[in-house]
Amino acid sequence: MAEMDTSSGGGHHKKGPGVKKSKKLSTRVDLTPMVDLGFLLITFFIFTTTMSQPTAMHLGLPKDTEKPEEQNKVKESGVLTLLLGKADVIYYYEGQLAPDAGNLKTTGFKDIRDVILTKKKSTNPSDFVVVIKPDKESRYKNVVDILDEMLINDVKRYATVDISDVEFMVVQKTQEAAGIK
Amino acid sequence: MPKVKVPRKSTNIDMTAMCDVAFLLLSFFILATKTKPPEVLTVETPSSVSTRVVPEKDVVLISIDHEGRVFFSLSDNNKEQKLAIIESIDKARNLGLTDAQKKAFGKSNSFIGVPFSQLGSFLLTPADDLKKIKMDGIPVTDSINNQLVDWMLAAKSAFEGKKMELLVKGDNNSKYPAFQGTIAAFKRNDLMKFSMITNPEGVPTGSELSKANRVKSAAAK
Numbered sequence: 001m002a003e004m005d006t007s008s009g010g011g012h013h014k015k016g017p018g019v020k021k022s023k024k025l026s027t028r029v030d031l032t033p034m035v036d037l038g039f040l041l042i043t044f045f046i047f048t049t050t051m052s053q054p055t056a057m058h059l060g061l062p063k064d065t066e067k068p069e070e071q072n073k074v075k076e077s078g079v080l081t082l083l084l085g086k087a088d089v090i091y092y093y094e095g096q097l098a099p100d101a102g103n104l105k106t107t108g109f110k111d112i113r114d115v116i117l118t119k120k121k122s123t124n125p126s127d128f129v130v131v132i133k134p135d136k137e138s139r140y141k142n143v144v145d146i147l148d149e150m151l152i153n154d155v156k157r158y159a160t161v162d163i164s165d166v167e168f169m170v171v172q173k174t175q176e177a178a179g180i181k
Numbered sequence: 182m183p184k185v186k187v188p189r190k191s192t193n194i195d196m197t198a199m200c201d202v203a204f205l206l207l208s209f210f211i212l213a214t215k216t217k218p219p220e221v222l223t224v225e226t227p228s229s230v231s232t233r234v235v236p237e238k239d240v241v242l243i244s245i246d247h248e249g250r251v252f253f254s255l256s257d258n259n260k261e262q263k264l265a266i267i268e269s270i271d272k273a274r275n276l277g278l279t280d281a282q283k284k285a286f287g288k289s290n291s292f293i294g295v296p297f298s299q300l301g302s303f304l305l306t307p308a309d310d311l312k313k314i315k316m317d318g319i320p321v322t323d324s325i326n327n328q329l330v331d332w333m334l335a336a337k338s339a340f341e342g343k344k345m346e347l348l349v350k351g352d353n354n355s356k357y358p359a360f361q362g363t364i365a366a367f368k369r370n371d372l373m374k375f376s377m378i379t380n381p382e383g384v385p386t387g388s389e390l391s392k393a394n395r396v397k398s399a400a401a402k
Binding site: 028030031032034035038039041042045046048049054055056057058059060061084113117134135136137138139140141142143144145147148151152153154160162 | 193195196197199200203204206207210211213214226227228229230231232233234235236245348351352353354355356357358359360361364367368373374375376377378379380381382384385388389390393
């Protein structure tokens, strides 16, 4: 291999008396720093290689129809509406929004899964629909996280809809009352 | 006892083999890293449990950065589609683009982030200067002037007969109106199916999806 057969251990032979001593230098190279360098470069490349490919999350939009008979008929009792506000806050209500917004509840992204699951368990599977209404202050991340929750909780029917002015005002009032900036 | 000598063993380990291994691993990682094309835009995508891989070919990508600016780009392998798109945009909006500008669009990774008024000058800037100029993004939030509608119409007709992969890459912090405008542009062109690029995320344990996945893998075995 890389070894050169020199005299053992780079030692100096003691020649017989009367002969000029020629110094035999060792040709053995200590490769330890080279190994250090090699591993340094390896760790650099390990950190810069992306092994995980970005994934694609599929979304199909429903057709907007004006004709009422083509619009999906949903039973009011089976509907869970999620209003996405700013600062990662979610407001939700079941069925229709009460005139005084009494049935509007607040939650965050950590607890939304329980909310969805409890509603799902208490509803007939064919009637269970989640309506997602992001307002203009919500972030893209909020929308994607909610759609993710739909996948995680195996919600078969859900839709992303534009928020109505009434609901937006309600959300804003609630946010002001709660002091969310 | 002076007669019995303990044989002295050398403590120098031969590092040659270790060095070989190190360089072998190094070459593996050098060859495994794919060089990313220099991105003009930094987008931090959210994570999701989806497992579908992002397609590489026939891709029309709409990127939304953290300020809500919308950018339109195409994958590299669709040269003829790119030229078709720029031709239809030119005709539809009467922009009067020169052949040089149209070729510039077809050559690069055709990244557009400006309204039609600035399109001509944008196409003439060389690739190195692209990072320096401030792009305002394609206007989408105004429903009357949703320019993405024209881009999507051109893309749709250019990809006639082929399957167009429509991808949206949005930044975590972009506000909803930009995304809403993008979706509105898709709806106007009857493009109902699209995918959003996300980072992979593990399925939470004990959730419905993990149970469904377990059933699926058990059935597949």
